[in-house]
Every structure is written in structure tokens, then in C-alpha cells.
Amino acid sequence: MPTSDNQTSMPPQHQNHQPGDEYLMQPHPQSSPKLLAPGTRLSQKVALITGGDSGIGRAVAIAFAKEGATVVVVYLDEHEDAVETQRLVREAGSECWLVSGDVGSEKFCKEAVQAAIDKCGRLDILVNNAAQQFPSSDIEKITEEQLEKTFRTNIFSMFHMVKAALPYLVSGARIINTASVTAYRGSGHLLDYSATKGAIVAFTRSLAQQLVKHEIHVNAVAPGPVWTPLIPASFSAEEVAKFGTNVPMGRPGQPYEIAPSYVFLATDGADYMTGQVLHPNGGEIING
Structure with a gap:
């Protein structure tokens, strides 16, 4: 992906010995990038984060705020959690705006992006995180209603959000999607959820190819087991007590341990990455 500091091709040249001399190269390789100092790496950037009221979304909102970004948090109806996220982001030194609604609705996604533009005047980073x-351990028990709801929230929303945001994203913008380790190893009791996460990986790779000509970076994060409200809301008390103990590290991750992956993908350090997936998953080897 070309940037203002890099050529798309190099002039022809040859050296007659290995491993070669850097001082003879034209142009010289760039060993010291023009990166902003920690704490300012997202200064003057605006990030919209779906599912930003709690869990990974909240941790990403706080981490972005600590790097100087203004944050727009999109959430369903968890108002108390959202207000706490807003407080924490402001405590970190940045502004935070809240937008409530169902990301499964294309109409609402357009309204959420427009709200971000109205409040902040621009949009630089889109984090598709809501899920x-x-x-269900039996495919025959997955109803048509459940199947559609899961796909509408988890993957249709990404199409809707990207379509709404794209007119405002310029060269260097970032789209970061939340996938899952289940996209790679599967999950016998989360069949429809895992299917959406596999779709998100394909969506990320394909969208990256489509938008590379616009110098818009599209990447994803595929967390392993993470301690978020989705866990006690999904599983029995007995299952929750064992949650995350099957990974090599023997425990679930905390949201703050996942957020740095999003920060990296949002900043200049990831300038040469698009169509990729990061795997903070407690040590599982998924070969993806």
C-alpha cells in the first residue's frame, strides 16, 4: 500500500555480493519511521466503535482515548454500561459520544455514522465489534429467527457500517473487525456464531483487497476466550466457572489484554498491514 513516504517500485540496481550493502542502495531503506510518541498516536482521530459499552469494545475505547482519539460508542440498550464507558474515556482525557440502537438495521447504521460526523466532523477509524x-449443541434447535438474528448482528452490521462510513473515510483510514478464534477451530455449541466469525475473516480479507486502492487499511482481531458480559449472558454458572481454562494459558483473557491489538492496527505502526488477523487468544495455535 503506497504512502506519501514510500515509492510503489524501486529503480533497477544490483550488487555483486551477499548479503549486500545498505549504504549503496537507492533509495535507502527507511529504518526510523515518522511515528508519533505514545499517548499521541491517535491525536485528532475520531473512532466509531460498535459494541463499545462494555467488554472488548470498552477496553478499545479507553485505549484509543489514551492515544488521543475522540470516541463514538455505539451500543444496543446497555445504558448504564455505556455511561460508565463514557466516564472512563473522559477520565482518560478524550471526548466520548454515545449512540444507542440496533446495528442489525442498515437505517440505524447510517444514523450512527451521521451522528459521528455531526458531533466530530470526521471519521478515521471504524471498529466493527458488536456481536x-x-x-446450542444441536443444529436442529437453531431456529430461523435465531440464525437470522445472529448473522444480522454479527456480520450484516459490518456491511451496513462500512457502507455508511465509506464516504467519510480517506487515505490512511482504518477498519478493524472483531472475529474470533472460533472462526479457525470451530465450536460445536456455537455453530451459527462461529459461522459468522468465519464470514468476518473472509469479509476482512476481501474488503481489504477492494479498498487497498483507496489506501484504507482493513484488518481484524480474533480473540480467544475473553471475560466479557457476553459470557455470563450465554452460559450456565457451571460453564462460566470453567470458561477459558482450556487454553494453554489456563485462563480467560481480560479486555485490556485484547485492546492493544486494536491500537496497533489503528496506528501508523500497522501501515504495511491490510487483510490480516491478529490472534490474542491465550496461546492456541490456529494456523490462520
Whole structure:
């Protein structure tokens, strides 16, 4: 992906010995990038985060705020959690706006993006993070209503949000999607959820190819088991007590341990990455 500091091709040249001399190269390789100092890496940027009221979304909102970004948090109806996220983002030194509604609705996604533009005047980072899951160990028990609801929230929303945001995203903008380790290893009791997460990986890779000509970076994060409200809302008390103990690290991750992956993908450090997936998953090897 070309940037203002990099050529798309190099002039022809050859050296007659290995491993070669850097001082003879034209142009010289750039070893010291023009990166902003920590704490300012997202200064003057505006980020919209779906599912930003709690869990990974909240941690990403706080982490972005600590790097100087203004944050727009989109959430369903968890108003108390959203207000707390707003307080924490402001405590970190940035402004935070709240927008409530169902990301499964294309109409609402357009309204959410427009609200961000109206409040902040621009949009630089879109984090598609909202998701839901309904455990079932039997495909015959997955109703048409559940299937549609899971896909509408988890993957249709990403299409809607990107379509709404794209007119405002310029060169260097970032789209970051939340996938899951289940996209790679599967999950027998989260069949429809895992299917949406696999779709998100394909969506990320395909959208990256489509938008590379506009110098818009599209990447994803595929967390392993993370301690978020989705867990007690999905599983029995007995299952929750064992949650995350099957990964090599023997425990679930905390949202703050996942957020740095999003920060990296949002900043200049990821300038040469698009169509990729990061895997903060407690040590599972998924070969993806």
C-alpha cells in the first residue's frame, strides 16, 4: 500500500555480493519511521466503535482515548454500561459520544455514522465489534429467527457500517473487525456464531483487497476466550466457572489484554498491514 513516504517500485540496481550493502542502495531503506510518541498516536482521530459499552469494545475505547482519539460508542440498550464507558474515556482525557440502537438495521447504521460526523466532523477509524451468541449443541434447535438474528448482528452490521462510513473515510483510514478464534477451530455449541466469525475473516480479507486502492487499511482481531458480559449472558454458572481454562494459558483473557491489538492496527505502526488477523487468544495455535 503506497504512502506519501514510500515509492510503489524501486529503480533497477544490483550488487555483486551477499548479503549486500545498505549504504549503496537507492533509495535507502527507511529504518526510523515518522511515528508519533505514545499517548499521541491517535491525536485528532475520531473512532466509531460498535459494541463499545462494555467488554472488548470498552477496553478499545479507553485505549484509543489514551492515544488521543475522540470516541463514538455505539451500543444496543446497555445504558448504564455505556455511561460508565463514557466516564472512563473522559477520565482518560478524550471526548466520548454515545449512540444507542440496533446495528442489525442498515437505517440505524447510517444514523450512527451521521451522528459521528455531526458531533466530530470526521471519521478515521471504524471498529466493527458488536456481536451476540446463542449456544446450542444441536443444529436442529437453531431456529430461523435465531440464525437470522445472529448473522444480522454479527456480520450484516459490518456491511451496513462500512457502507455508511465509506464516504467519510480517506487515505490512511482504518477498519478493524472483531472475529474470533472460533472462526479457525470451530465450536460445536456455537455453530451459527462461529459461522459468522468465519464470514468476518473472509469479509476482512476481501474488503481489504477492494479498498487497498483507496489506501484504507482493513484488518481484524480474533480473540480467544475473553471475560466479557457476553459470557455470563450465554452460559450456565457451571460453564462460566470453567470458561477459558482450556487454553494453554489456563485462563480467560481480560479486555485490556485484547485492546492493544486494536491500537496497533489503528496506528501508523500497522501501515504495511491490510487483510490480516491478529490472534490474542491465550496461546492456541490456529494456523490462520
